[in-house]
Amino acid sequence: MPDTPHLDQIRVPGDLKNRDLSFLNALAEELRAETIDTVSVTGGHLGAGLGVVELTIALHHVFDTPDDILVWDVGHQCYPHKILTGRRDRIRTLRQGGGLSGFTKRSESQYDPFGAAHAATSISAALGFAVARDLKGEHERKVIAVIGDGSMSAGMAYEAMNNAGALKKNMIVIINDNDMSIAPPVGAMSHYFARQVSSKGYRDLRKFGKHIAKTLGVETQARKAEEYLRGMAMGGTLFEELGFRYIGPIDGHDLEQLTAVLRNVRDADEGPVLIHAVTQKGKGYAPAELSDDRYHGVSRFNVVTGEQQKAKAGPPGYTSVFAKALIQMGEKDERICAITAAMPAGTGVDKFAARFPDRAFDVGIAEQHAVTFAAGLAAEGLKPFAALYSTFLQRGYDQVVHDVAIQSLPVRFAIDRAGLVGADGQTHAGSFDIGFMGSLPGMVVMAAADEAELARMVATAAEIDDRPSAFRYPRGEGTGVDIPAVLEPLEIGKGRIVREGSGVAILSLGTRLTETLKAAETLSAHGLSATVADARFAKPLDEDLILRLAREHEVLVTIEEGAQGGFGAFVLHLLAEKGVLDRGLKIRTMTLPDVFIDHDSPHAMYDAARLNARHITATVLDALGREEDAARALA
Secondary structure, three states: OOOOOOOOOOHHHHHHHHOOOOHHHHHHHHHHHHHHHHHHHHEEEEEHHHOHHHHHHHHHHHOOOOOEEEOOOOOOOOOOHHHHHHHHHHHHOOOOOOOOOEOOOOOOOOOOOOOOOOOOOHHHHHHHHHHHHHHHOOOOEEEEEEEEEOOHOOOHHHHHHHHHHHHOOOOOEEEEEOOOOOOOOOOHHHHHHHHHHHHHHHHHHHHHHHHHHHHOOOHHHHHHHHHHHHHHHHHHEEEEEEEEEEEEEEEOOHHHHHHHHHHHHOOOOOOEEEEEOOOOOOOHHHHHHOOOOOOOOOEEOOOOOOOOOOOOOOOOOHHHHHHHHHHHHHHOOOOOEEEOOOOOHHOOOHHHHHHHHEEEEEEOOOHHHHHHHHHHHOOOOEEEEEEEHHHHHHHHHHHHHHHHHOOOOOEEEEEEEEEEEOOHHHHHEOOHHHHHHHHOOOOOOEEEEOHHHHHHHHHHHHHOOOOOEEOOOOEEEOOOOOOOOOOOOOOOOOOOEEEEEOOOEEEEEOOOHHHHHHHHHHHHHOOOOEEEEEEEEEOOOHHOOOOHHHHEEEEEEEEEEEOOOOOHHHHHHHHHHOOOHHHEEEEEOOOOOOOOOOOOOHHHHHHOOOOOOOHHHHHHHOOOOOOOHHHHHHH
């Protein structure tokens, strides 16, 4: 544990008031050390938080949170904020079952006014807070949004800025630029101009000048001249055109500079202001500074050496299997290309890019664009694979409908992180894609039961040229099955029988198949013989297989790693349409429950969702009226 005499004095942000600069600088070093030590134990997002230590201290020192509203974008950088806002005693429960969320979360603290784990939401939310504040007549309260330069690749950020500029509401947006992607060089002159244009003297002079310009009838010309003169000195002309007063760039690690500018801006009420702060990702921890990509999200690590805890050797992960299969397909067909939205390593597209650099595209945090870009590629005869996390694909759903499905364009959606994902929790769970993709006319929807099935689904999607398709697979390692050297495509809409039985049929979609087979073994101890089938396809359904299972068994149970309204609903619709439900079939659909499940280990989350082997066993026994046996199965 690091020595933290200054941090020990801070329980809540109010304890930061009336502290001098030397105290704040010492606090920054201790807060950085505390963050490093915490993440070394829990794992999580490290680099972004280290980059905003000084900014976090300055914000809570200058503003009166939680009365003043502070909205963080994404939440990757919120660990120092959590430490300073009454959660230090629980910080080492971060991302653990029953512990603190890895992101901001309204239900966790009054200092988290808005939850965030996806990018580019902060400015929109902050504008909502600003408008609500004014409608309630609470004009003295300040609203601040902090957004990273990576999030500025998302169109939503500019939609929000355009609206905020038009409404002219008093609000502050701080761009945390840790990649210098939009920054001119930071130096003494830019620091000088930033402090001057945020000062009261400059604002008073500006008001006087506006009055003179209005009297002379040259107000518009004078405003443009001022914008461009400041743009030449400091940059930020784009933001000025959107209606924001631009201040910066400033050094995001200089507490004296930060606090001075924030005070100036706090005391001015002149519409929306944008402060451009340049920071270093991983600041203060050499391994993170030298490799900011590897230290964005980390497993547990040794603080002294920076060496991350290696996972135990096991089967290859599903993402790796997808990448290898896609490369294999790419070697056979030069029309195959890959698109991802700021997640090349997370989706395996980086491996495809290393082999085929001209056919791989990272479009940034812009899922809507990614989908329509893929549609354009498909319209011209290429074979695009859009590799996106399930939770992020939700952001591009209108484009899936309008630009892909309606036009029957053969975009292939590789849906990573399907189902429950562990430590990232509710916001990153891939719960809904079976339902929202399966409801689209013409869409082919597959779910891999193991890594061999996933590899074959990549080959299957590569062959589908007349309509869009999607295949889903979870986070983490596979089951260890052998993957065939030659990947034979699956027959569209055809499942498979994995285990023959009688009396009970269990139809699984996706990787719950392993738990289903365990349940079938347990049921045999109860004198029941279970047929186990792998549906493979949520759309089109294997109608012959489903009708056979319904006809030849007393009980039919469907299982999926998705929300209500997905595969089970599709099967029920088919059985109702065919009149099978009129014949007394006992059917149960096992889905994710109608709640958002908190972060924990994946196994614990599926236990909470009642989708593990013991729950499948109990469901079958209960359907047969054996309630006491069902209760024992759950014990």
